[in-house]
């Protein structure tokens with residue numbers, strides 16, 4: 001079965017082998033060396049001043065940023081499940097939450113953020129997804145963060161890049177915190193989350209807040225090459241291995257270029273066979289297709305053609321196909337996916353199969 005969901009993504013063999021070694025103790029010189037190497041590569045990937053890892057899923061890192069960056073009032077962009085989650089975390093901690101709510105296919109507008117900040121000077125922090133995974137939507141985070149810093153540099157800007165870090169080049173110059181997670185673009189099993197910090201971010205965190213998710217306490221330890229609590233040793237060994245592959249062997253430019261080619265070729269080839277893209281501004285992490293028969297298509301893909309793609313959540317349940325582009329995906333597999341979708345459309349009696357999806361995919365992917 002080809003796993004083509006936007007998280008979890010398949011774990012490469014070299015990484016699985018690295019993680020299969022016997023457990024080593026987390027307070028040893030051997031592990032410290034691995035930890036420090038992983039940390040340096042992570043900072044390089046994130047293009048931030050510092051980075052902190054937690055043994056948690058991505059939501060833990062989201063919680064860490066809400067807790068440590070919002071003093072009183074936060075502004076949240078909610079265009080899907082993950083944006084909504086920032087608000088829910090804020091409310092759980094008794095923060096005042098101002099929400100900019102959008103349909104799940106609509107990117108946030110710079111002017112809306114600007115207006116909200118001008119209207120309410122008590123807002124001290126801003127939270128957004130780079131790619132909102134519910135609808136495969138790319139928010140204009142670079143433009144928004146630039147505008148926020150021009151208006152009021154003391155507003156902390158937190159970007160959830162769980163489906164963007166390792167997918168595409170991100171301009172991090174106006175971000176104070178950048179969140180990543182193991183099971184999406186980093187092709188690891190779930191259970192490790194990361195927060196990149198800018199120098200203002202570090203300053204803002206100060207002494208930190210909270211207990212387990214205290215960014216200052218963790219940062220201090222991690223700069224010394226260890227963790228405040230037991231490190232997720234196996235996952236960190238995997239992280240070091242995958243970052244060596246992505247940064248040193250493949251190269252980030254090559255990774256981003258190939259992901260972009262696969263994403264573009266998938267989008268255009270599926271549109272060529274009559275399917276409809278869901279988001280107004282698609283992210284490269286995944287292609288989201290809106291279709292009334294999405295569930296039927298997914299079932300045929302899984303049972304007949306051995307391809308497993310994700311569906312929609314909540315209000316889009318049964319209406320979306322979400323096809324992953326994150327990670328090191330073989331082009332022949334990506335091409336098989338669009339072909340299988342074209343075959344499924346014939347099975348449903350919607351369109352006679354003529355190999356158009358594969359043709360368009362290859363023309364675009366291999367274009368100079």
Ligand SMILES: *Cc1c(COP(=O)(O)O)cnc(C)c1O
Pocket residue numbers: 007057058059060082129131132133160162163181184
């Ligand atoms: C997957 C994801 C998360 C985190 O989810 P977990 O299940 O806690 O790992 C957060 N934000 C985005 C945009 C995601 O895609």
